[in-house]
Amino acid sequence: MSSVDLYTKFTKGGILNTNFFNGRLLVAEDLTALQTAGAQQRQQLARALGDGVAYGLQVSLAPSSTPNAPVVRVTKGLAFNRNGQAAAVSLDFVDVALVITPDTPAADAGMFAECPPPQPFQQLTNLGLYVFTVQPSSDYQDRVTMVELNSSGMGSSCGSKYVAEGVQFRFDPLQVTSGDSSTVRGQVAALAAQLDPLLAQLANLSGAAQSAFALTIAPMLSKFRNLVAHLCFGTDTLARFPINIFPGASGTPFPANYSVLDDMRAAGLLTDCEVPLALVYWTSSGLVFLDDWAVRRTLIPPAASAKWAPLLSPRRIAEGLAIFLQFQKQVEDLRSNLPLTQLSSALGTDYFRFLPAAGFLPIGSISSSAGLDYVQFLKNNTYRNPVHAEGAVLDSLFLQSLAFPPVDLNSQEMVWLYWVRQNMQFVVTSPANPSQQYMVLTNGHIEFQGCARYDLNYWDFANYD
Numbered sequence: 001m002s003s004v005d006l007y008t009k010f011t012k013g014g015i016l017n018t019n020f021f022n023g024r025l026l027v028a029e030d031l032t033a034l035q036t037a038g039a040q041q042r043q044q045l046a047r048a049l050g051d052g053v054a055y056g057l058q059v060s061l062a063p064s065s066t067p068n069a070p071v072v073r074v075t076k077g078l079a080f081n082r083n084g085q086a087a088a089v090s091l092d093f094v095d096v097a098l099v100i101t102p103d104t105p106a107a108d109a110g111m112f113a114e115c116p117p118p119q120p121f122q123q124l125t126n127l128g129l130y131v132f133t134v135q136p137s138s139d140y141q142d143r144v145t146m147v148e149l150n151s152s153g154m155g156s157s158c159g160s161k162y163v164a165e166g167v168q169f170r171f172d173p174l175q176v177t178s179g180d181s182s183t184v185r186g187q188v189a190a191l192a193a194q195l196d197p198l199l200a201q202l203a204n205l206s207g208a209a210q211s212a213f214a215l216t217i218a219p220m221l222s223k224f225r226n227l228v229a230h231l232c233f234g235t236d237t238l239a240r241f242p243i244n245i246f247p248g249a250s251g252t253p254f255p256a257n258y259s260v261l262d263d264m265r266a267a268g269l270l271t272d273c274e275v276p277l278a279l280v281y282w283t284s285s286g287l288v289f290l291d292d293w294a295v296r297r298t299l300i301p302p303a304a305s306a307k308w309a310p311l312l313s314p315r316r317i318a319e320g321l322a323i324f325l326q327f328q329k330q331v332e333d334l335r336s337n338l339p340l341t342q343l344s345s346a347l348g349t350d351y352f353r354f355l356p357a358a359g360f361l362p363i364g365s366i367s368s369s370a371g372l373d374y375v376q377f378l379k380n381n382t383y384r385n386p387v388h389a390e391g392a393v394l395d396s397l398f399l400q401s402l403a404f405p406p407v408d409l410n411s412q413e414m415v416w417l418y419w420v421r422q423n424m425q426f427v428v429t430s431p432a433n434p435s436q437q438y439m440v441l442t443n444g445h446i447e448f449q450g451c452a453r454y455d456l457n458y459w460d461f462a463n464y465d
Helices: 028-049 184-203 207-233 260-266 314-337 340-344 391-401 421-429
Strands: 052-056 059-061 071-080 086-097 128-147 155-174 275-283 286-291 358-362 387-389 415-420 438-443
Touching: 052 275, 059 286, 071 128, 071 275, 086 128, 086 155, 155 260, 184 207, 184 275, 207 260, 207 275, 207 286, 207 314, 286 314, 314 358, 314 391, 358 391, 387 391, 387 421, 391 421, 391 438, 415 421
Parallel strands: 387 415
Antiparallel strands: 052 071, 059 071, 071 086, 128 155, 128 275, 275 286, 358 438, 415 438
């Protein structure tokens, strides 16, 4: 513990910058110290900005990928880890084969050797979930002649010319322990146990039989993906926050860390050097799905208060955005993989447990485009019949939705449904050039957007009191 008097300089533990003056003999250690100080100052700025993905680093399956030999493609981009270190991919993309290599960076392999690997695991033969991550790395490149002092300028040996900054991709196991069946954790564990033999059976089929069987388990697999994503969001834990804001001296305060990703960090399975990019479900039948926004986050600055972080923090807004983007990507995957008849008959509670606080539902039961039948999709839930809303309200509606909790399809809380006037008008008036019909669904706690506005609406696409 250190103490200091008022108006007294305190520099203990501060960044050490090389002091230059005429007549000083500079050696490599002095220049290295200058580089180190610059890196530490940049890390201070990066920690203030927050950890997460700044831009790019999108993860998708590479064209060369197969279920049993998966390869993912990571695009150009930049991320910062919790240590304030940058992890950047400078090429347009890099393809990463998901295989285990025993090699680890040497202790002197450049600038980022201080990042230890997470706890290792042996092989990927188990059914399980994994977090695909990126972390900064470095290595030496090229050689240059080394001239020793008092050597008359003659080179006596060689040293490394550059320290090249780069990245390393990792694959960390996401461990989900069993829990009560009423919790998301318990439901994930139960579904994983049910999917285990089904996916093994799928792997033994081929052709039309395999495709048909894949469609029969599609609802269960979709719901599993949705539940795992919300385990990473900490949705069910956050729902308990309002119960006891002031627990008292004998009570248990609400945890500032509430998701399964926080659990991984606490267990040493995910280090502060790593930035999560995608969730991977890899089973005996190969790579089943890849979901980026389940674990990927935009830059998240530190919370002003750990106690109030679950209520007021940049993390909550970033997670609200991730919930929206994860849902929209999962819906697009369903549209791509399910036949129109199965898509239009999909029951929401079969495919999802949670929906975002505001989201877009592609509608296919009225037009010829691929989409859902909202009456069938929300058959087990409470909703108000859809009304019209202007496209002008979409920006504010979706921005405020980031601070609202997701829609829980296990509850009977009402949701609002809206036809967007511009979309409906184009669908009706341009049958030769149809647009994808869609509907906006929102949490019932968000302010209703369907009030009659005679001076701001169109006759056939408006609401009337």
